[in-house]
Amino acid sequence: MVLWRGIDFTVDGHEPNGAEEYYRIGLHCWNGAQHREAAAFFLGAAAADGHGAAVELLGHVEYTQGRYASALPWLRQSTGSPRAAYYLASLYHQGCAQAGLGQSFDEAARWYRAAAELGEPEAMLALGDLYLEGLLPLTHAPVAHALQYFLAAAARDHPYAQYRAAELYRTYHQDTGRAAALYRSCVDNPLTGRHALGSLMLLQSQAHLREMSATDTARLLQQRREAVNPEQRRGDFY
Numbered sequence: 001m002v003l004w005r006g007i008d009f010t011v012d013g014h015e016p017n018g019a020e021e022y023y024r025i026g027l028h029c030w031n032g033a034q035h036r037e038a039a040a041f042f043l044g045a046a047a048a049d050g051h052g053a054a055v056e057l058l059g060h061v062e063y064t065q066g067r068y069a070s071a072l073p074w075l076r077q078s079t080g081s082p083r084a085a086y087y088l089a090s091l092y093h094q095g096c097a098q099a100g101l102g103q104s105f106d107e108a109a110r111w112y113r114a115a116a117e118l119g120e121p122e123a124m125l126a127l128g129d130l131y132l133e134g135l136l137p138l139t140h141a142p143v144a145h146a147l148q149y150f151l152a153a154a155a156r157d158h159p160y161a162q163y164r165a166a167e168l169y170r171t172y173h174q175d176t177g178r179a180a181a182l183y184r185s186c187v188d189n190p191l192t193g194r195h196a197l198g199s200l201m202l203l204q205s206q207a208h209l210r211e212m213s214a215t216d217t218a219r220l221l222q223q224r225r226e227a228v229n230p231e232q233r234r235g236d237f238y
Contacts, residue, residue, distance in 0.1 A: 004038045016042075019049035026054060030061060040065075047074060056081045063087045068099040085115035086123045093126070105135045121153035125161055128153075143172045154182065159192040163201045166208070176212045183209050 002009050002016055011021045026043035029035045040061050046054035056078040062071035068091060078084035089111035095103030109130060115123035130136050131145035138145065147168055153161030166182035169175040183205040192198045 004035070004041050007035065007038075009038070009042070019046040019051035019054065022046040022049075023051050023054040023057075027057065030057065056084060059084050059087065068096050072099045072101075080118070082115045082118035082120035082123070085111050085118065086120050086126075089115060089123060089126065105130060109136055116149070116152070119156065121156045121158040121161055124149040124153035124156075125158070125164065128164070143168055154185065157189060157191065159186050159189045159195050159201060160197060162186040162189065163197075163205060166205065170208060170212075176215070180209060180212050 009016065009025050011017075011024055016022050016025055022042045023046035026039045026041075026046060029037075029042060030039035040058060043054045043058040043061060047058045055074050059071050059074035059078050059081075060083060062068075062074060071087070072091070075084045075088050089108045091099055091101050092104045092111060093108035095101060109127065112123040112127045112130075116127060127136075128146035128149035131138065131149070132142050134142060136145075147165060150161050150165040150168065154165050162182045162185045166179045166186065169182065170179035186192055186201055186205045187209070192201055195201065
């Protein structure tokens, strides 16, 4: 009998047997609301038996529950997991006394890069910010490094990356064409509204698009004036 706080858990009506079935119970508990606190118990049993998916999910569970010391060994074992690499990077980025980790931007960058190579857009954003802040060795201008990572995350449809890349094109490069395209992507992105900064990004992006449109209109009007009334002819009428 497998009991957790007096509750008997089964798999398809029978007592769980082996790592896979313990993992299935842990996954079910984590995805549900009724016995979510039981997830770590069953995942731990599966992870201790070497179940890779249980190891990865247990690291996630412990990290998101704020149990960083217990999360750390499972995160380190989760090779090939973008979110595990991102969590490790975050722990090094801020430093975590609970997990016995001092702040290390070099280690943070190493794990962010590992997560970015596995396609994690949050890691790409974090790397871009580290370069912008001058906290990593530079081979180009900080903005060039940051844009590389912001654009990579934007290509994965991350709304905040689209917004941040647009801001850099507008403010540092005065490239209104590229900025406008990225602002529009952010505005049209269905994920923007779900982002913590979604309302701000929408308002700012729409405002910048209006401003750039007005500037473009004024420039075209001025070009028209100069075309139909060249400067050398204007004195003829005064």
